Amino acid sequence: MSLQYVQGASLFTHINEVPKQYAYLTQNISTDVIIIGGGVTGSILGYYFSRQNIDCVLLEKSRIAFGSTSITTTLLQYELDSSLRDLEQYTPLENSLKAYKLGLKALDEIDAFINEQGNNCDYEKKDTLLYTSKKEEIAEVEEEYNLRKTHGFSAEFLTASSNPFSFDLKAGLYAMDGGAQLDPYKYTHQLLDVSSQKGLQVFENTEVVKVNYLDHGVEVETTYGYKVKGKIIIVATGYNTQLFTKRNFGVKTTTFNIATKPVTSFGGWPGRVLIRDNSSTYHYFRTTADNRILAGGEDISFVPGIFNEDAALEKYELLEARIKTMFPLIKDIEAEYKYCGAFASTQDNLGFLGKDPKNDKLWYCLGYGANGILFAILGGMMLSKLYLGTFDENLKLFKLDRFDG
Ligand SMILES: Cc1cc2nc3c(=O)[nH]c(=O)nc-3n(C[C@H](O)[C@H](O)[C@H](O)COP(=O)(O)OP(=O)(O)OC[C@H]3O[C@@H](n4cnc5c(N)ncnc54)[C@H](O)[C@@H]3O)c2cc1C
Structure with a gap:
């Protein structure tokens, strides 16, 4: 069942023109990393992976940035939603402070992106x-x-x-x-524009309907039967995770x-x-x-x-x-x-970034919790490094099974 997660006329998709429409998939292709979801999270991943010259493809089932990204208020803040004291019921103070510092780092990353690429997204x-x-x-x-x-x-x-x-x-x-703050619709398109120039292949109107795990890699099937083969998939589908896992997030x-x-x-x-x-x-x-x-x-x-x-x-x-x-x-x-x-x-206000505990080919970048967009930035930074072989200790804060039994 495909659930509806957005209702009403969103500001950002109404006041902006569509800057670019991407093609849909019309043949079988191969890559290294398959990013599923063309919201701000998938686009941030596309940016960080393509920047590291990793071969990657992004697949979006409908239109770029028309999911939660179209309605996010986009308050980008290092702090979490609950107070440090309240969070102590669920996680040590040290972890929340680390998350605050990582939030500041993610803010600096956005700032650096704008300084490098220009401000096409009303960033302030x-x-x-x-x-x-x-x-x-x-x-x-x-x-x-x-x-x-x-x-x-x-x-x-x-x-x-x-x-x-x-x-x-x-x-x-x-x-x-x-x-x-910024305009999330413009920001997502800017990220994809920059990433496409670095080799990211983007396909709109291309829904992943099935995932087949192979001995050496993974293959996804899309609506009209075309397939993409890769080494891993990264789920960046926002609240639509049912196709990939039974895990309940948040x-x-x-x-x-x-x-x-x-x-x-x-x-x-x-x-x-x-x-x-x-x-x-x-x-x-x-x-x-x-x-x-x-x-x-x-x-x-x-x-x-x-x-x-x-x-x-x-x-x-x-x-x-x-x-x-x-x-x-x-x-x-x-x-x-x-x-x-x-x-x-989520109890500790943090999202989920990293590999599925039982499946090395299934990775997640889910900006749940307080600061979805900043978590996606951290996901882009740390997961692209992980793909290249370096584990960032801060990933432990966001691991998938931290609330398991
Ligand atoms: C009203 C509101 C206010 C918010 N305010 C803030 C805020 O101030 N600050 C903040 O940091 N966060 C905020 N958030 C959270 C924020 O929306 C999310 O962190 C972020 O927008 C989510 O982006 P996303 O790319 O992960 O998800 P989405 O934008 O939903 O993107 C997921 C994409 O995956 C695609 N998809 C799903 N299934 C498939 C499939 N099988 N195959 C291919 N594609 C698929 C969908 O079509 C969708 O485009 C807010 C959320 C809401 C609803």
């Missing part, structure tokens, strides 16, 4: 704010701030009296250069987003920083290069195959009301795009 470095408007959560935010300071992260603690924003803030953790929720029409000013939002609140369930906010506000959150449980339109409409209204309350100085807030989709959380 951003400070980030994590805040609460509840008195009873002040201590929690302060503790997170203290932990970050102790471990060398650059941050400031905001209180109601030092609050530069127009919304009610009782405590805030302001991280300098803690994040970035707990899925549906998360909701609205994008406003462009607004005329950003009063009450200095620096247009990335904002996340400390609520359960949380909300997140950013702006776009064409002066829109993106607001997201209001997560509910994901029920496979069922889309509750009434619930979605209610959530979109709540998000619009929320930004109007937070930013009274912005007078022309009006939601234009409304969409939602599946999101998978």
